[in-house]
Amino acid sequence: MSVRDEREPLAPRTTSLYDYALFRHGIEPDGRVPSGGYPLPGGFPAVSRRDRLDPPAAEAAVTAALVPLLADPVIGRAAEAVHARLAPLPVPPKNVHRIVRRIIPEDRYAGRARRLARRLTRTGTHPSAVLAGLALLIRLGEPEDVPTVRALGMLREFSLAAVAVLDRIDRPAAAEAELRLRAEPPRPDPLLDAVTGGDRDAVRAALIRSTTAKPIGPPRRVAEAARLDKLLDAYPEDPDLTVAACRLLLAMTHTNQYRPEVLDYARARPVYEAVVGGAHRLAPSPDSYALLISLAQDLRSGAGAVLQWPPGRRAELIDTLGRLLAAPLWAAVPGRAAAAAHTGPGPGTDPSGHRACWMLRTGRRPFTPPAAPATFEIEVVVSDPAVRNVVETRILLGGRPLVPDLFASGGPNSPEFLLDTGRLRAGPEPREVQLAEAYCTEGCCGALYVTIRREGDMVVWDGWRGVEGKQQPPAYRCDAAAYDAEVERAENDRSWSWPARDTARLIAGGLRERPGLLAAWGCGAGGAFTAWDDPGTVELHFTYAPGTEPGVPGKGEPWLQFAWRIPDDGTPPQAQARAALERLAAQDPRTWARLCGGSKEYAEALGHAWPPEGL
Structure with a gap:
């Protein structure tokens, strides 16, 4: 049976929400879907808090309404019954979707459940029924469902449910839907426009621009929507695209976004292969050197190392990068960057020198042979x-x-x-x-x-x-x-470290050995480390909370947190740490450190002025 054959309306003079989505898209003069998608006509039906079923009752009601119908061989009759049962339930449609996601049809009825889900998504007129169909398709969907789900994903209230379905059967379509949902109004990002239009040259150009601009969305979704692996195959000699792909890969490996996204990127290995294979086409520069050495670090001991590599292949990729960066033109890059750091500021220079020093320190560290089992x-x-x-x-x-x-x-x-x-x-x-x-x-x-x-x-x-x-x-x-x-x-081994990091370490060690330095002022150490925004600056955090134990507030007692920034003055770390500890011993640090935590009420209670602009 064709898709059109299954789309007869459930009742006379009704319009399915699927047809509504196609209609809204069809009347767009430029064919673009707006950022966030189209609003559902009338939005979700309101369910008053007074009438709303509590979670256990809602789960029981939705399960009882749907599960018996999954085995009904007459799909049209089952779909009508789903509408009749779910529409009047005092359960918000989003909750219906969450409940149905947990329902697993019996294997013998999987085919009937799939056909019912398709009927609900293509002809459904009530949001709860459509969302029930989408929830079933998360487990039962097949490639032929992609057009219907993509169309429903153009409706704002169905976008996340559509993404969940497409994630199983068409990752690029899922990525496109999620990026559209995240795009800032009034217009989608140029990359999203290019992806939607199917223009490979435009996708390439937009992707190259997007890696240096504000990201449109999670890097994995950008790579999936752009079909990055196929793009690299289409432009194998394009160094700009290789750089853009490398930036995306590294962005996916960051651990500051919880789970590294590269672990969920199904096409990660082909992209690593293409980037390493095209690295020799890059011009030796500080930016390119930093990208490639970061990629080697990732393959050596980061998230990229736990992908399912064929035996020995990861070591071969690391070796390829190591041989390239050992070539004379590449090996000279860190030294040139360090020299340029002392001539800046200016175009292409690194005034602080931190990146150049990082490249020099890192050197050949990522290219040590992999450990034996x-x-x-x-x-x-x-x-x-x-x-x-x-x-x-x-x-x-x-x-x-x-x-x-x-x-x-x-x-x-x-x-x-x-x-x-x-x-x-x-x-x-x-x-x-x-x-x-x-x-x-x-x-x-x-x-x-x-x-x-x-x-x-x-x-x-x-x-x-x-x-x-x-x-x-x-x-x-x-x-x-x-x-x-x-x-x-x-x-x-401190070869990885730099002066400010050593200073912070020595200060922290000094405070552990001499806890009375801060305790004398009613304070307790919170940590000494290099500042997030400037690796050349030490930041010491401490807490002031008068009580039985300095720096440790009692339950409900006032407390304040302070931060003292100590820029690297070029003297040896030992001298800087000694000077900092001596100052802490001689002067109350609350008189010069910046107030950075607590509350205005706590500050007033402890005799401190709260910053006029807040924290």
């Missing part, structure tokens, strides 16, 4: 400071990075947390160690823990806690002598 490695990775100021302690077990494999809500903890404190050492007593924390904090989305214990001549990692998305991993065992040597090496 059953080995334990610690790799401290510093991100490109021109993109993000992040330092991660990446643990590799058998050459495979641990955190992106087990935890999807944030990146590995810092070396100051794991290495400077000796947390990774295997002592006589078992010790639980936090390896990673959710980007939003542990209290919100959790953290990854392991228990480290010594067992004879072996070190054992087990007792995993906070693992996401898979079964508990088995215990990991490592020769104790090799383990101790690797931990000691990592603790003593």
Whole structure:
């Protein structure tokens, strides 16, 4: 039966919401769907809070209304009954959709349920019925459903439900629908216009421009909508497109967006292959060097390393990048960038020198040979400071990075947390160690823990806690002598660091050794680190809360947080840290540090002036 055959109306003189979506699109003079989509005529039916069923009752009512009809062989009759039962229920349509998503039709009735879902989406006149059909198609949809679902996705209230269906059967269509939903009014982004119009040349041009402008949406969705892998195949010798693709890949690997998006990008491996294969066409420059060394870091120990690579292929890609960056013209780039940093500011210079120094420090670190199986490695990775100021302690077990494999809500903890404190050492007593924390904090989305214990001549990692998305991993065992040597090496290796980071580390260590420095002023240390907006500046946070324990407020007691920024003055880190600690000993830091937390009421209660512009 054809699509048109199944679209007879459910009742005379009614218009399906699918036909309404096609009509609205058909009358657009330029054929564009507006940002966010078209509004549903009349919106969702109102359901008063007084009449609305509570969640358990709503689930029972929707399930009872729908499940018996999934086995009805007469699809038209079943669709009519779904409308008759769902429309009067005091359940918001969005809730109907959530409930139906959890319903799994019996295998023997899957074909009937699929046909019912198609009838509801193509001829449905009530939002609850259409959303029920879309919910069923999330599990049962097939490629032939794409046109119908895309059309319904043009209606604002159905957009997210349509994206969920398309994600299973047509990722580019899903990405296009989501980007349209996110696009800022009044007009969609040029990239979205090009994708919608199917103009490959325009998509290429817009994609190249979009990677240097404000992003239209999540990088994975941009890559999917643009069909990035096919685009790279169509323009294999275009260095600008290779750069744009590399930027998108790296944006997908960031851990500051919870789960790295590259892990959900089905075409990630072909894009990595194309980018590495086209890297030799790039002109040797600081930007290109930073991109390629960041890509190597990712393939070596980041999210890209846990993709399902054929044996040895990831090492081959890293080796290709390593040989390219070792060539004379490329190898000279960091030195030229460092020299330019001292001649700026000016076009193409790096006035602060941080990026040039990062390139020099990183050097050949990503190109060390992959570890042999059953080995334990610690790799401290510093991100490109021109993109993000992040330092991660990446643990590799058998050459495979641990955190992106087990935890999807944030990146590995810092070396100051794991290495400077000796947390990774295997002592006589078992010790639980936090390896990673959710980007939003542990209290919100959790953290990854392991228990480290010594067992004879072996070190054992087990007792995993906070693992996401898979079964508990088995215990990991490592020769104790090799383990101790690797931990000691990592603790003593500061080649990845820079002066301001060393200053922050020394200040933090000094405050641990001399807690009375801040306690004398009723304060407690909150941390010393390099500032997010300037890796050359140390930022010391401390809390003022008078009480039985300095810096620790009692329940309901007032507290204030302060931040002291210490720019790098060019003197040795030891001298800068010593000067900072001496100042803390001699002067009340609340008199010069910036108030950055608490409330106006707390400030007044503690005798401080709240900033006129707020925080």
